[in-house]
Amino acid sequence: MNRTFKLLLTAIVALLLLAACGSDDEKVNKEASKAANAEVNKEGFPIVDEEIELTMMAPGVGIEEWKNMETLKAYADMTNIQFKYVTPPSDDFQTKLNLAFASGDVGDIIYGAGTSDLTPAMEVDYGQQDVLVPLEKLIEEHAPNLKKLLEERPDVKKSITTVDGHIYSLPVVNAETEGTTASWATGPLWYNGKWLDELGVKELPKTTDEFYKLLKRFKDEDPNGNGEADEIPLLDVKMNSSRPWLMAAFGMKEWGIEENDGQVRYTPIEPEYKDYLTYMNKLYEEKLLDPETFSQSDEQKKAKGEDNRIGVFPDWFSYFTTGEPEEDAVNNPMFYPLTTDESKEPIVPISTGMTRGAFSITENNPNPEASIRWIDYFYSEEGGAFLNQGPEGFLWEWDDKEAGTKKKNDLPDGYDSSEDYRATLTPDYGIAAPALKVETDVYGDKTKFEDFIASEIENKIAPFGEVPFPLVYLTTDEQKEVNTIEVDLESYVEQMEAKFITGVEPLSNWDNYVETIKKMNIEKYIEINQAAYDRWAESD
Amino acid sequence: MNTAISETKTDKMIKTFIYIFLSLALIGVLYPVIYIISASISNPADVNSGKMWLFPKGITLEGYKIIFENSDIWRGYLNTIFYTVLGTSINLAVTIPAAYALSRKDLVGRNLLMGIFVLTMFFSGGLIPTYLVVKSLGMIDTIWALVLPNAAAVWNIVIARVFFQSSVPVELEESAKIDGASNFKIFFKIILPLSAPIIAVMALFYGVGHWNEYFNALIYLSDKAKFPLQLVLREILVLQEMTTENTQISGSMAEAMHSKQQLAAIIKYGVMIVSTLPIIVAYPFLQRHFVQGVMIGSLKG
Numbered sequence: 001m002n003r004t005f006k007l008l009l010t011a012i013v014a015l016l017l018l019a020a021c022g023s024d025d026e027k028v029n030k031e032a033s034k035a036a037n038a039e040v041n042k043e044g045f046p047i048v049d050e051e052i053e054l055t056m057m058a059p060g061v062g063i064e065e066w067k068n069m070e071t072l073k074a075y076a077d078m079t080n081i082q083f084k085y086v087t088p089p090s091d092d093f094q095t096k097l098n099l100a101f102a103s104g105d106v107g108d109i110i111y112g113a114g115t116s117d118l119t120p121a122m123e124v125d126y127g128q129q130d131v132l133v134p135l136e137k138l139i140e141e142h143a144p145n146l147k148k149l150l151e152e153r154p155d156v157k158k159s160i161t162t163v164d165g166h167i168y169s170l171p172v173v174n175a176e177t178e179g180t181t182a183s184w185a186t187g188p189l190w191y192n193g194k195w196l197d198e199l200g201v202k203e204l205p206k207t208t209d210e211f212y213k214l215l216k217r218f219k220d221e222d223p224n225g226n227g228e229a230d231e232i233p234l235l236d237v238k239m240n241s242s243r244p245w246l247m248a249a250f251g252m253k254e255w256g257i258e259e260n261d262g263q264v265r266y267t268p269i270e271p272e273y274k275d276y277l278t279y280m281n282k283l284y285e286e287k288l289l290d291p292e293t294f295s296q297s298d299e300q301k302k303a304k305g306e307d308n309r310i311g312v313f314p315d316w317f318s319y320f321t322t323g324e325p326e327e328d329a330v331n332n333p334m335f336y337p338l339t340t341d342e343s344k345e346p347i348v349p350i351s352t353g354m355t356r357g358a359f360s361i362t363e364n365n366p367n368p369e370a371s372i373r374w375i376d377y378f379y380s381e382e383g384g385a386f387l388n389q390g391p392e393g394f395l396w397e398w399d400d401k402e403a404g405t406k407k408k409n410d411l412p413d414g415y416d417s418s419e420d421y422r423a424t425l426t427p428d429y430g431i432a433a434p435a436l437k438v439e440t441d442v443y444g445d446k447t448k449f450e451d452f453i454a455s456e457i458e459n460k461i462a463p464f465g466e467v468p469f470p471l472v473y474l475t476t477d478e479q480k481e482v483n484t485i486e487v488d489l490e491s492y493v494e495q496m497e498a499k500f501i502t503g504v505e506p507l508s509n510w511d512n513y514v515e516t517i518k519k520m521n522i523e524k525y526i527e528i529n530q531a532a533y534d535r536w537a538e539s540d
Numbered sequence: 541m542n543t544a545i546s547e548t549k550t551d552k553m554i555k556t557f558i559y560i561f562l563s564l565a566l567i568g569v570l571y572p573v574i575y576i577i578s579a580s581i582s583n584p585a586d587v588n589s590g591k592m593w594l595f596p597k598g599i600t601l602e603g604y605k606i607i608f609e610n611s612d613i614w615r616g617y618l619n620t621i622f623y624t625v626l627g628t629s630i631n632l633a634v635t636i637p638a639a640y641a642l643s644r645k646d647l648v649g650r651n652l653l654m655g656i657f658v659l660t661m662f663f664s665g666g667l668i669p670t671y672l673v674v675k676s677l678g679m680i681d682t683i684w685a686l687v688l689p690n691a692a693a694v695w696n697i698v699i700a701r702v703f704f705q706s707s708v709p710v711e712l713e714e715s716a717k718i719d720g721a722s723n724f725k726i727f728f729k730i731i732l733p734l735s736a737p738i739i740a741v742m743a744l745f746y747g748v749g750h751w752n753e754y755f756n757a758l759i760y761l762s763d764k765a766k767f768p769l770q771l772v773l774r775e776i777l778v779l780q781e782m783t784t785e786n787t788q789i790s791g792s793m794a795e796a797m798h799s800k801q802q803l804a805a806i807i808k809y810g811v812m813i814v815s816t817l818p819i820i821v822a823y824p825f826l827q828r829h830f831v832q833g834v835m836i837g838s839l840k841g
Contacts, residue, residue: 302588
């Protein structure tokens with residue numbers, strides 16, 4: 001009896017050991033499937049005569065399964081290219097993407113990842129390891145729309161070409177950034193319109209002093225009229241959303257690396273930054289800046305907004321915070337860029353209008369030509385609108401097909417807004433869907449709120465907008481060095497900002513602070529970014 | 541000097557102190573529970589602004605209504621129950637026999653085997669290699685990825701082994717053997733009926749683990765229909781950082797985030813209750829075994 005038991009165990013152990021020695025014929029499989037490169041039509045639809053199926057990895061926002069989206073279904077019929085969609089939730093996409101890269105199971109196409117998930121460093125890294133396919137030749141031969149776009153917009157080409165001269169990933173490009181929300185680097189600051197009316201403020205502050213005086217009035221004159229001094233003149237969650245606007249008042253465009261006339265600098269060690277900290281410290285000491293700024297959550301901020309207790313606050317649109325209906329939000333004016341005696345020109349940091357890392361083809365892809373033709377359509381105006389608004393018969397239908405005018409369809413039951421409905425039709429919702437983004441309002445009538453936003457942008461952002469730093473690539477070595485420096489640097493600067501503003505660290509310690517940062521090898525950090533900028537500026 | 545009286549005084553003081561201390565502990569433990577229950581039926585604006593601090597304010601059942609209407613949550617709930625039941629059964633089927641076998645002194649290579657087992661507690665293959673193994677076994681995006689890779693937890697095997705060693709007398713096995721029982725017969729007819737406490741403890745350990753598990757599901761699953769509850773909740777409640785550097789967000793993205801945030805605010809506390817309720821309900825019934833079982837294992841180890 002005992003012997004059987006022993007034998008059994010020995011057998012199991014032996015089996016386990018054997019199982020550990022796996023076989024690796026996976027590579028052979030991959031090679032075999034790669035051979036199946038389908039015949040690709042040079043132009044027009046369908047792209048391939050014989051239907052092919054590819055695998056796409058993309059972040060999902062969890063509203064509709066991608067295989068049910070009408071836009072993708074219609075486009076699959078047009079192109080004859082079917083997809084198997086792997087769409088992990090966008091919050092976890094980075095984890096999944098890294099795993100997929102590490103295991104080699106990354107699908108044929110990576111779609112809509114964006115810079116935060118498919119970082120420039122990853123593009124360079126996986127590009128050099130041949131995991132991502134260089135796209136420039138494919139674009140040249142098979143993608144007329146992209147080719148045209150890159151010729152017309154050299155800034156786009158510069159910004160997506162990596163240091164080795166290859167393009168590994170396509171961007172989302174905004175056809176027009178000026179005058180649209182696409183130009184926003186971050187959500188703006190908003191004034192509480194009711195309070196301005198209450199105090200009879202006709203003109204918004206234009207200098208930091210005027211701004212200070214207005215905040216003071218917000219605090220002292222009970223603009224919400226409840227007889228209690230519960231007003232919070234200026235509020236943020238950490239400083240993240242209001243910092244760009246307030247730093248700009250002192251002549252800085254970025255909380256970090258920025259460029260002025262070809263010269264790269266690191267703003268948190270500049271004297272202007274000290275002025276910014278001094279000013280914010282003053283606001284904090286006099287309780288004009290919410291004392292809970294560094295501890296509260298987004299929900300708490302919104303609760304205060306809904307209580308009508310905030311004077312100036314950041315958010316994408318003001319009604320997100322105040323909880324008012326959209327129509328009433330036109331009374332809350334946007335922050336007007338401030339100036340100081342030292343920095344007399346108003347500036348506003350704006351976005352580059354591009355998001356990189358939105359479309360890559362991997363080495364697993366048996367049909368790179370068909371894939372680049374597939375994406376190319378979305379870089380035409382027609383294709384961009386198709387991706388954004390879906391095929392005819394859902395959100396819209398032709399009003400006059402000859403003239404190209406469209407009219408909006410009524411919403412089907414069960415949807416609150418056309419955005420909710422649109423999210424079930426197209427992947428171009430909440431992710432960096434690679435395309436040429438065109439003005440999406442094609443139906444003529446703009447809402448009052450849209451008009452208001454457009455005019456605010458035109459008056460307060462467009463004339464003063466500057467891009468802080470272009471989108472550059474670093475070499476692998478540079479990236480390594482930057483990563484090492486950044487780890488300590490970023491957390492130190494962030495901590496010290498809070499300490500200086502709240503007064504935990506007196507501003508007399510400024511020199512120590514600069515000294516500490518210098519010890520973190522900041523010179524090298526600036527130098528690397530300067531080199532990257534120079535490469536960017538010189539490339540064509 | 542009357543020592544008896546002065547002693548009662550000290551006794552009284554100590555007693556008072558103990559009561560005060562215990563009351564404080566009770567408040568400390570009870571307050572968050574009451575807070576969450578109240579918050580789940582209060583108006584989210586009142587909760588966030590701090591107006592609701594103990595009893596519900598602006599009572600609304602909107603949150604629960606949304607939860608009960610959300611099919612994702614219910615599908616996740618069913619999935620989790622399924623994974624927990626199946627996973628725990630597999631865990632038990634592996635752990636109990638393994639622990640029993642290792643507890644037998646006549647098992648050849650017992651120490652070596654135990655050594656190999658214990659080794660895995662200190663050195664693991666790491667995330668990526670484990671993922672690759674699961675992948676080459678064809679378990680990616682299947683329920684097996686959630687229940688098989690962690691089928692045996694060495695720590696639990698150790699606890700169960702010590703239980704068998706200390707609370708099942710060897711004489712019992714010997715006498716069974718003399719009566720002609722085989723090893724399997726001894727295990728099924730004698731050992732199992734005696735090990736109810738350890739089975740209950742193991743079931744609770746593993747069950748709670750499966751119930752709260754989300755990381756494996758996050759790594760191995762991509763089909764939404766298979767997501768367990770924790771992953772569904774994570775998707776609803778954990779918000780993307782809106783101000784990611786270098787990432788451009790568009791108006792529609794901002795709008796999407798905003799509505800997601802509003803939804804999260806309403807149902808946050810409700811889902812906490814709904815998702816922990818089964819464990820809270822089951823715990824008192826198993827608790828007796830729980831404490832007893834762990835004690836048996838640890839004391840005589």
